[in-house]
Amino acid sequence: MFTPDPIPRPSGPPASSTPLRDYLAGGRPGVDQTYAVIPRSLAETMPLPWQQQMVHLMAEFHRTYGHLTWPAYRVIPSRHERLVDLDEDQLAEVGVIMEIDSDGDLVYRERTGRPIENAEDRTVLVSCLDPIPSSYANANDSTPPRGFPQPKLNA
Numbered sequence: 308m309f310t311p312d313p314i315p316r317p318s319g320p321p322a323s324s325t326p327l328r329d330y331l332a333g334g335r336p337g338v339d340q341t342y343a344v345i346p347r348s349l350a351e352t353m354p355l356p357w358q359q360q361m362v363h364l365m366a367e368f369h370r371t372y373g374h375l376t377w378p379a380y381r382v383i384p385s386r387h388e389r390l391v392d393l394d395e396d397q398l399a400e401v402g403v404i405m406e407i408d409s410d411g412d413l414v415y416r417e418r419t420g421r422p423i424e425n426a427e428d429r430t431v432l433v434s435c436l437d438p439i440p441s442s443y444a445n446a447n448d449s450t451p452p453r454g455f456p457q458p459k460l461n462a
Contacts (some may be wrong), residue, residue, distance in 0.1 A: 344382055345437045384437040390415060390429040401431045 323329050337344040398405055404416045415426040
């Protein structure tokens with residue numbers, strides 16, 4: 308049965324042809340311009356229906372791209388810090404040398420020796436302790452595997 312009425316147009320903007328790119332561009336946790344990282348400990352504690360959907364998507368992903376030569380990835384929890392707030396070990400990690408010049412001023416240099424201009428305005432990515440609870444967390448931690456804080460009991 309056909310109706311003489313026109314087909315109603317959906318309201319709102321048109322659907323994106325790059326929905327994942329659009330979503331990830333929104334400044335999401337664990338996402339940068341190159342990678343989207345999902346902490347395994349959180350993924351394994353998702354509700355069962357979510358895990359089943361994730362398994363289906365990951366299986367399709369690996370079936371489609373499994374032929375590529377995959378490297379082994381090393382994910383290091385990191386955070387942005389101001390260059391001038393780093394200690395010697397952190398400076399070494401990001402490849403920066405700090406020294407005092409002949410006038411007694413602090414000078415920050417790249418490994419090549421080139422001075423870093425406006426070091427107080429520069430932020431860098433340095434490693435940090437992982438704030439996401441892992442499945443190997445200490446049994447005495449206050450955050451159980453599901454991620455809900457345990458209530459404090461009054462003694």
